[in-house]
């Protein structure tokens with residue numbers, strides 16, 4: 001979708017990134033929407049194949065379309081981690097703005113060949129290994145050998161025609177227990193991001209952003225990251241929010257009196273991440289004297 005491309009290009013020239021948040025129910029979607037609305041920044045709502053299967057492909061698209069009508073800032077819908085052409089087509093038909101066509105589990109050449117066939121709407125391709133599952137993992141798998149190289153990135157973008165590239169640059173899906181506690185943060189290979197950006201000249205997405213060091217995020221944006229995915233942190237806030245709601249109101253059975261507590265818990269995370277991703281743009285805005 002052309003509008004998403006121009007929002008991403010504008011973000012790039014402003015030195016900010018667009019936040020991408022996964023949803024699989026209405027509470028998550030409400031929280032993401034309300035946060036973007038409050039901060040007046042564009043946002044991407046993502047739904048993977050599993051999330052789409054639960055909420056319904058057409059239903060997610062309809063919900064986002066209805067929110068878009070009352071939205072003053074752009075809200076986009078992304079079909080996250082799509083592994084088959086059929087499900088990519090179903091999402092495109094339902095009205096999704098972009099597709100992450102993820103064939104990264106295949107050997108590189110096969111990934112190139114098949115991704116090329118899928119490039120119809122705004123498509124993101126993935127190379128390297130960043131793991132699967134936005135969940136709490138017991139131990140961290142060693143992905144150090146599966147990082148993307150600048151040469152690979154250039155070749156992939158040129159031979160597939162993807163609009164957006166998702167490289168493996170130290171990011172991983174899911175979080176460790178130590179990251180949930182906050183004692184350990186994911187660190188990114190910033191030099192690699194810069195080199196990949198330089199070689200590929202492509203829009204870049206950072207998947208598996210939950211639990212990443214804040215400074216690394218800012219440096220990664222400066223190095224060329226345009227979209228940042230957050231899922232596990234939202235799922236965690238969703239669960240904690242529900243638990244808090246039940247603990248706070250043990251006898252309550254009215255959903256609309258319980259669910260707003262979970263929504264607030266999710267919103268806190270989304271607002272915090274969106275503020276960080278949109279920071280460089282906000283600073284010059286606060287000092288109008290700097291504008292020529």
Ligand SMILES: [Zn+2]
Nearest residue numbers: 081207208229
């Ligand atoms: Zn992902």
